[in-house]
Amino acid sequence: MNVHLRIWRQPGPNAPGRLVDYSVEDIDPSQSFLEMLDKLNENLIHEGQEPVAFESDCREGICGNCGLVINGIPHGPKGACTTCEVRMRQFNSGDTITVEPFRAKAFPLIKDLVVNRSAFDRIMGKGGFVAVNTGSAQDANLIPIHKDDAEHAMDAAACIGCGACVAACPNASASLFVGAKVSQFTWLPQGQVERHTRVLKMVKQMDSEGFGDCSNHAECEAACPKEISISNISRMRREYTKAMFAAV
Ligand code: FES
CATH class of the missing domain: 1.10.1060.10 (Alpha-helical ferredoxin)
Structure with a gap:
């Protein structure tokens, strides 16, 4: 499957941010959302571009590190799961997916999708x-x-x-x-x-x-x-x- 991504890019806490468009192709539907972002980052690094900063650790719903707002909903639309538990089969090939950081005054942004x-x-x-x-x-x-x-x-x-x-x-x-x-x-x-x-x-x-x-x-x-x-x-x-x- 292929997806179009609109990802919040912001180089630093005081720099201006914006949504940037990307495409990721040949995704296995059983892959996790974070593995799809890994694939995007591999492509960006291969092209000499800055990879997207995002957090993860356990990747099995335990540590709480992986906070992303997917299509306007923290951890995505499925509910009762963390971002790392979201699977790409929950989306359709050709979908446009918007990915943003957790936004709150008490969670200041560090870079891209990473907040403090x-x-x-x-x-x-x-x-x-x-x-x-x-x-x-x-x-x-x-x-x-x-x-x-x-x-x-x-x-x-x-x-x-x-x-x-x-x-x-x-x-x-x-x-x-x-x-x-x-x-x-x-x-x-x-x-x-x-x-x-x-x-x-x-x-x-x-x-x-x-x-x-x-x-x-x-x-x-x-x-x-x-x-x-x-x-x-x-x-x-x-x-x-x-x-x-x-x-x-
Ligand atoms: S990476 Fe640990 S809960 Fe998602």
């Missing part, structure tokens, strides 16, 4: 961990946890921090990401000691990074490759309110 998502790391650094001594793995297994609570915690912990929620939100809010990260500890006994300080610090950092507020559009949930529920945002808000009262 270290704001998420700084939020995690404020409370996305358990600092109390929980013992070894055997000790953790001795703590009884209701199966429903464990399931809720695991569902929230499925967030891979890719940033699609931010890219999809009209306010560029990080509420789904932070909500998931707060919730995953809230459901577990190991997360109780720092329960209040965690949510206060993470929300404060989220606000200082320039993310917008949540106005319940739910675009984040629709774009999330791990189908994280927006109920985690409600939980974060409840946790925040409780922590504010506990602090006075």
